[in-house]
Amino acid sequence: MTTESTTKVEGGGDIPAAPAAGPIPANPPKRRRGGRWTFDKVSFMAVFLGVPLIIYLGLVIYPFIQAVHYSFTNWRGFEPISQADYVWFDNYIYLFNDPKFMQALGNNILLAIFLPLITIILALVLAIVITMGGPSHGNVRGIKGAGFYRVVSFFPYVIPGIVIGFMWRLLLDPSAGFVNGILTAIGLEQFENFAWLGDARTAMPVSMFVIIWGFVGFYMLLFIAAIKAVPAEIYEAVRIDGAGRFVTAVRVTVPLIRDNIQTAYIYMGIMAMDAFIYMSALNPRGGPQFTTLVMSQELFNTAFGGNNLWGRASAMGVVLAGVTLAFAAVVFLVNRLTGGKDTVKY
Amino acid sequence: MSTDTKAPLQSERTVKWSAGDKAFATFSHVVLVVWALLVVGPLIWTFMTSFKTSSEIFASALSFPQELLDGRIFENYVNAWTKGNFGTYFLNTIVVVGIAMVLVMLLGAMCAYVLARHSFPGSQLIYYLMLAGLTFPIFLAIVPLYKVLQSLPLPWAPGQSLLGTHTGLILTYVAFALPFTVFFLYAFFKTLPDEIAEAAAVDGAGEWTTFFRIMLPMAKPGIASVAIFNFLGLWNQYLLPVALNSSEPKYVLAQGIARFASQMGYSTDFGALFAAVIITVVPVLVIYVLFQRQLQGSVSQGTMK
Numbered sequence: 089m090t091t092e093s094t095t096k097v098e099g100g101g102d103i104p105a106a107p108a109a110g111p112i113p114a115n116p117p118k119r120r121r122g123g124r125w126t127f128d129k130v131s132f133m134a135v136f137l138g139v140p141l142i143i144y145l146g147l148v149i150y151p152f153i154q155a156v157h158y159s160f161t162n163w164r165g166f167e168p169i170s171q172a173d174y175v176w177f178d179n180y181i182y183l184f185n186d187p188k189f190m191q192a193l194g195n196n197i198l199l200a201i202f203l204p205l206i207t208i209i210l211a212l213v214l215a216i217v218i219t220m221g222g223p224s225h226g227n228v229r230g231i232k233g234a235g236f237y238r239v240v241s242f243f244p245y246v247i248p249g250i251v252i253g254f255m256w257r258l259l260l261d262p263s264a265g266f267v268n269g270i271l272t273a274i275g276l277e278q279f280e281n282f283a284w285l286g287d288a289r290t291a292m293p294v295s296m297f298v299i300i301w302g303f304v305g306f307y308m309l310l311f312i313a314a315i316k317a318v319p320a321e322i323y324e325a326v327r328i329d330g331a332g333r334f335v336t337a338v339r340v341t342v343p344l345i346r347d348n349i350q351t352a353y354i355y356m357g358i359m360a361m362d363a364f365i366y367m368s369a370l371n372p373r374g375g376p377q378f379t380t381l382v383m384s385q386e387l388f389n390t391a392f393g394g395n396n397l398w399g400r401a402s403a404m405g406v407v408l409a410g411v412t413l414a415f416a417a418v419v420f421l422v423n424r425l426t427g428g429k430d431t432v433k434y
Numbered sequence: 435m436s437t438d439t440k441a442p443l444q445s446e447r448t449v450k451w452s453a454g455d456k457a458f459a460t461f462s463h464v465v466l467v468v469w470a471l472l473v474v475g476p477l478i479w480t481f482m483t484s485f486k487t488s489s490e491i492f493a494s495a496l497s498f499p500q501e502l503l504d505g506r507i508f509e510n511y512v513n514a515w516t517k518g519n520f521g522t523y524f525l526n527t528i529v530v531v532g533i534a535m536v537l538v539m540l541l542g543a544m545c546a547y548v549l550a551r552h553s554f555p556g557s558q559l560i561y562y563l564m565l566a567g568l569t570f571p572i573f574l575a576i577v578p579l580y581k582v583l584q585s586l587p588l589p590w591a592p593g594q595s596l597l598g599t600h601t602g603l604i605l606t607y608v609a610f611a612l613p614f615t616v617f618f619l620y621a622f623f624k625t626l627p628d629e630i631a632e633a634a635a636v637d638g639a640g641e642w643t644t645f646f647r648i649m650l651p652m653a654k655p656g657i658a659s660v661a662i663f664n665f666l667g668l669w670n671q672y673l674l675p676v677a678l679n680s681s682e683p684k685y686v687l688a689q690g691i692a693r694f695a696s697q698m699g700y701s702t703d704f705g706a707l708f709a710a711v712i713i714t715v716v717p718v719l720v721i722y723v724l725f726q727r728q729l730q731g732s733v734s735q736g737t738m739k
Binding site: 126128140149158218221232237245247249265270273333384387401406408413416 | 454458459462463466469470472474475476477479480483491492494495496541542544547552554560563564566567569570571572575576577578579580608609612616640641645669670673677688691692695704707718721722726
């Protein structure tokens with residue numbers, strides 16, 4: 089077993105997963121009967137590959153390519169695109185001079201820095217506490233009630249993102265919300281009508297908290313699975329050498345599941361570049377002074393908000409895709425440069 | 435497990451709890467209990483509030499429901515279900531997600547099977563195209579996608595485009611869930627033994643028969659794992675319906691919640707909004723609790739491959 093595992097666990101196309109570690113081996117096992125082109129074989133290949141690929145190419149790949157095409161025009165979608173003018177890089181130049189879009193880009197970058205970092209640290213702490221909370225003699229033992237904590241932790245992940253957003257908007261309501269209810273109940277009167285999502289100082293951190301709340305449990309489960317895949321002998325050896333729990337966690341566990349952490353980092357970063365659902369549920373108009381506005385919201389409003397600036401919206405999509413790829417590349421590079429590939433074999 | 439480590443510690447079968455162990459266990463429990471409360475607290479409060487009237491909700495955040503308790507306990511739910519149209523949205527979501535699930539699992543399994551067990555020119559290209567679908571954001575595709583659906587006719591209703599129809603939405607769901615499904619099942623089909631398929635071929639089974647009668651049943655565990663994640667992903671999908679499915683009677687639940695909340699002035703029926711949140715959450719939560727063993731299995735399968 090190597091640590092080369094590429095995790096593919098994220099669901100249903102909503103959140104795109106990370107690039108895999110390597111291409112499919114060029115030579116799948118050769119089948120003996122591969123040579124003859126019988127009707128059975130031809131119809132089989134045509135249907136089995138043809139049908140999925142037509143849907144996929146038509147509804148995913150073709151739109152991706154068209155988005156780049158649109159981004160060079162001032163098309164608004166009403167007339168055929170052949171009648172639109174090619175403005176080439178004008179849309180991009182406009183975007184990079186548009187303070188609102190640049191602020192949205194900055195907000196996305198903030199999210200991409202903090203969301204993966206905090207989510208993964210919290211998920212790691214919880215995973216370590218659950219898997220290593222038992223007695224230190226004998227085999228590594230999990231904590232009592234681990235099953236219960238695991239089930240509960242995963243709850244937020246199964247709740248639709250849009251519902252998480254609205255639920256927290258209700259929870260954070262200045263006067264009727266749970267959060268201020270609790271805070272005033274324990275004597276913090278200054279929060280009596282505090283608008284967490286309406287104050288430019290708190291809107292962004294609170295939005296981050298909500299997203300983190302939604303994802304920690306999922307990554308915790310992922311890390312628990314990874315930690316459990318580490319052979320018990322390693323932990324016993326470390327223990328016999330006299331390492332304490334903290335040292336074991338930081339020096340042994342974390343390096344051993346490093347590739348899982350990298351995968352999680354990329355998933356979470358890709359999510360942070362989108363963040364559309366959460367942000368548009370928490371603050372549909374971008375929040376106080378646009379402190380929670382993200383690129384995806386700007387894109388959506390530009391395209392479908394009434395002005396139909398499809399060319400400009402497509403340029404935003406290209407920028408969004410570019411930043412997402414750049415983020416994934418940076419994570420790969422940092423992991424590689426800090427020795428991610430050579431220190432973690434067992 | 436540790437068969438060959440003859441550590442002296444192992445000989446004592448009774449579990450010893452040293453002082454350090456106890457301290458760490460206590461610390462761990464405190465951390466986990468705080469976390470569990472942070473997860474469950476908001477859910478319980480939302481559930482409790484869904485039984486309060488709007489005026490009760492604004493009177494006090496932490497009070498227990500009272501007014502509705504005598505006889506009208508489900509009033510908010512009835513309002514959400516009927517006046518808020520959540521009955522319709524619920525049905526729409528089940529139809530769209532259900533059909534999309536069946537299609538994507540079938541097409542994904544077919545595609546993954548061919549890629550995993552047959553060699554042919556161009557398979558590398560297909561791999562990279564799938565990878566692109568996993569990496570690029572849906573937002574890149576959303577504007578052209580609108581146009582593509584608008585230009586495709588609905589087969590059984592000439593003159594009507596796929597845009598704004600459940601058929602169009604289902605096909606889009608299938609297309610965007612396909613790469614994840616193919617990647618996961620590709621790895622799974624790779625692990626299945628060759629011998630059985632070969633035996634079937636010797637017995638005269640063609641490609642079609644081999645797949646549907648032998649390989650597909652063998653892939654059941656893998657298919658179940660992917661299906662759970664696809665279900666969560668599609669049930670939670672928001673961007674695609676909100677951009678492509680804009681006529682209100684065809685809304686899915688996620689859109690229904692958004693519509694409800696966007697009308698959220700101080701005149702809205704807040705109680706019904708809370709009830710709507712619960713209506714949307716409960717089905718997935720129930721499915722999760724029922725299938726959580728399989729789901730946790732899938733997560734570990736994903737990590738360990």
